[in-house]
Amino acid sequence: MSQRLDYQQQSPELFKKLIEFSMLVDKSSIEQPIRDLVSIRASQINGCGFCVDMHIKQATLHGERPLRLHHLAIWRESTLFAPRERAALAWTEALTDIPAHGVADDIYERVRTQLSEKELSDLSFVVMNINAWNRVNIGFQTVPGSLDKAFGLDKANLA
Numbered sequence: 001m002s003q004r005l006d007y008q009q010q011s012p013e014l015f016k017k018l019i020e021f022s023m024l025v026d027k028s029s030i031e032q033p034i035r036d037l038v039s040i041r042a043s044q045i046n047g048c049g050f051c052v053d054m055h056i057k058q059a060t061l062h063g064e065r066p067l068r069l070h071h072l073a074i075w076r077e078s079t080l081f082a083p084r085e086r087a088a089l090a091w092t093e094a095l096t097d098i099p100a101h102g103v104a105d106d107i108y109e110r111v112r113t114q115l116s117e118k119e120l121s122d123l124s125f126v127v128m129n130i131n132a133w134n135r136v137n138i139g140f141q142t143v144p145g146s147l148d149k150a151f152g153l154d155k156a157n158l159a
Contacts, residue, residue, distance in 0.1 A: 001141050001143055002141065002143065003140055003141050003142055003143055003146070004139075004140045004141050005140050006140075007136055007140050018132060018133070018136075021129060021132075022129055022133075025122075025125055025126050025129045028122035028123075028125065028126060029116075029118055029119050029122045030088070030119060030122050030123050030126050032062055033059075033062065033064065033085075034084070034085060034088045034123075035126055036055060036058060036059035036062055036064055037059070037064075037068075037072060037081075037085060037088065037089060038088055038089070038092045038123070038126050038127060038130065039051065039055040039058075039126075039130045040052060040055045040056060040059065040069070040072055041072055041075070041089055041092050041093065041096075042092050042096045042127060042130045042131055042134060043055060043130060043134055044072070044073060045093065045096045045097055046096065046131065046134040046135075046138065047138065048133075048134040048137050048138050049144045050137040050138075050142040050143065050144045050146070051130065051133055051134050051137055052144070053144035053145055054144075054147070054151065054153060055130075056069055056158070057148070057153040057156040057158055058153065058156075060156040060158060061152075061153070061155060061156050065080075067080065068080050068081070072089075075089050083113075083114050084114045084115070086114075087110065087111040087113070087114035087115055088111075088114075088115070088123055090107055090110065090111060091107070091111045091115075091120070091123055091124070091127065092123075092127050094107050095124060095127045095128070095131075096127060096131055145159065
């Protein structure tokens with residue numbers, strides 16, 4: 001696989017704004033470990049190899065346990081995730097792979113038992129952010145690991 005084009009170079013103003021949006025999302029009420037899990041799970045659903053690779057390395061650098069990363073694809077069956085994390089993952093899946101008739105009330109109500117209105121709103125922006133990155137990196141076939149050195153991800157020692 002080789003990258004089709006360099007979207008950063010072709011659309012620098014838009015790229016800059018997406019980076020700015022990402023930096024705002026990082027300051028949201030959603031804590032880093034959940035943002036990591038959400039980024040990986042949405043990227044798994046979307047099939048974005050670049051983002052799965054990148055966010056697993058980032059989560060590792062943030063101290064996430066390897067077994068939890070392995071269990072992320074089976075989070076419903078795993079005992080390794082707290083109720084708040086499960087709620088975030090359920091919301092992530094609902095907004096990433098939107099059902100034909102929208103997000104079901106039972107999912108919304110279940111998530112609302114774990115997150116405040118502010119947190120749920122912020123989480124929705126976290127999900128929107130990773131989905132935007134997934135789409136551009138899938139579309140232009142960004143090669144997994146190709147920016148590790150630039151992003152400091154080589155320090156994760158996962159290559």
